[in-house]
Amino acid sequence: MENAIIELEGLTKFYGSLKAVDNLHLRISAGEIFGLLGPNGAGKTTTILMMLGLTEPSGGTARVCGFNATSDPISVKRKVGYMPDSVGFYDNMTALENLLYVARLNGIAEQEVHQRAQEMMELVGLGAAMHKKTSAYSRGMKQRLGLADVLIRQPEVIILDEPTLGIDPTGVKEFLQLIRQLSRQQGITVLLSSHHLHQVQQVCDRVGIFVGGKLLADGNIHQLSQYLFSEESYLVTITLREPLPATADWEPMLLQMEAVKKVTVSGASVEVSCAENITPELVRFFVAKGADIMGVYQKEYGLEEIYQRYFDNNLTENVSHGKSSGLFQRSFFRKAAN
Numbered sequence: 001m002e003n004a005i006i007e008l009e010g011l012t013k014f015y016g017s018l019k020a021v022d023n024l025h026l027r028i029s030a031g032e033i034f035g036l037l038g039p040n041g042a043g044k045t046t047t048i049l050m051m052l053g054l055t056e057p058s059g060g061t062a063r064v065c066g067f068n069a070t071s072d073p074i075s076v077k078r079k080v081g082y083m084p085d086s087v088g089f090y091d092n093m094t095a096l097e098n099l100l101y102v103a104r105l106n107g108i109a110e111q112e113v114h115q116r117a118q119e120m121m122e123l124v125g126l127g128a129a130m131h132k133k134t135s136a137y138s139r140g141m142k143q144r145l146g147l148a149d150v151l152i153r154q155p156e157v158i159i160l161d162e163p164t165l166g167i168d169p170t171g172v173k174e175f176l177q178l179i180r181q182l183s184r185q186q187g188i189t190v191l192l193s194s195h196h197l198h199q200v201q202q203v204c205d206r207v208g209i210f211v212g213g214k215l216l217a218d219g220n221i222h223q224l225s226q227y228l229f230s231e232e233s234y235l236v237t238i239t240l241r242e243p244l245p246a247t248a249d250w251e252p253m254l255l256q257m258e259a260v261k262k263v264t265v266s267g268a269s270v271e272v273s274c275a276e277n278i279t280p281e282l283v284r285f286f287v288a289k290g291a292d293i294m295g296v297y298q299k300e301y302g303l304e305e306i307y308q309r310y311f312d313n314n315l316t317e318n319v320s321h322g323k324s325s326g327l328f329q330r331s332f333f334r335k336a337a338n
């Protein structure tokens, strides 16, 4: 990859006998917004800490902005802004005073510190609230102020660990828009760790799926979808007025169509995975059967399904332990592999 600003080579971390990060290889380009996506305990925070030189790898290397994070953490910290999931402030000070404090700690010259802090407050949308004490700030406002703290040092890379935790949906949307705008306007590289699929999907150029310390796949949503669902790229959901009669043999008939790979029935909803877009044929099929169609919805696979697919093996294991997932509560009809 040309112009990689983050390069992880065989990065590994053991905590005692626990392998928290397992031979991670990853390159992120300058200006990219990369989403590190994984469930709790996947190793996201440990990876970030190694990239910042805050914990030493057991193996491999992390290079950020050309510096080795283990042997030269100070240089990395000059280039990288890190926002943990929860940012603390002095509640008895105003937001601007908090920011000025951080700016001075970071050695920003006194003659420019005021102007820069005020500019940052405007940039993160807190211009009108900069003289309020942070004790009166909402969680979303505190996250914005946290971002200003990070940005005031003019980093090349920002790393955000679960940045939207505890923010309401409107706040999340605004915060993500802000991240995207900053990255695009200022060319900042963003690494965002999250387990909120929808949010990652909205804002990231590329996503890495991280499970059990391993990076299982990375790419943009379309690439991941093509890779995983090449045979079942189209998902058509047809909603009928009545649930399918128990005696109907429509599923096997649908599966006889060349392009149909899988049929899932859930009440009055029939989900058909196909290799080609055969929505008109499917509609004709149901009409010919005398069914009333209430809705037809066609979509490309999203991150949720991609993520779910990576958990297929785990799901099987869970089911064998009696913890059946929602997926298995519906009936599945899959074409047997030839």
Ligand SMILES: Nc1ncnc2c1ncn2[C@@H]1O[C@H](COP(=O)(O)OP(=O)(O)OP(=O)(O)O)[C@@H](O)[C@H]1O
Binding pocket: 015, 018, 020, 038, 039, 040, 041, 042, 043, 044, 045, 046, 047, 195
């Ligand atoms: N300091 C530590 N000592 C021992 N084990 C640790 C330590 N930090 C993390 N772990 C373990 O390493 C694994 C990875 O943890 P990590 O915090 O990196 O995951 P994560 O993906 O960031 O999870 P979350 O989304 O919950 O923050 C987990 O099993 C965790 O319990």
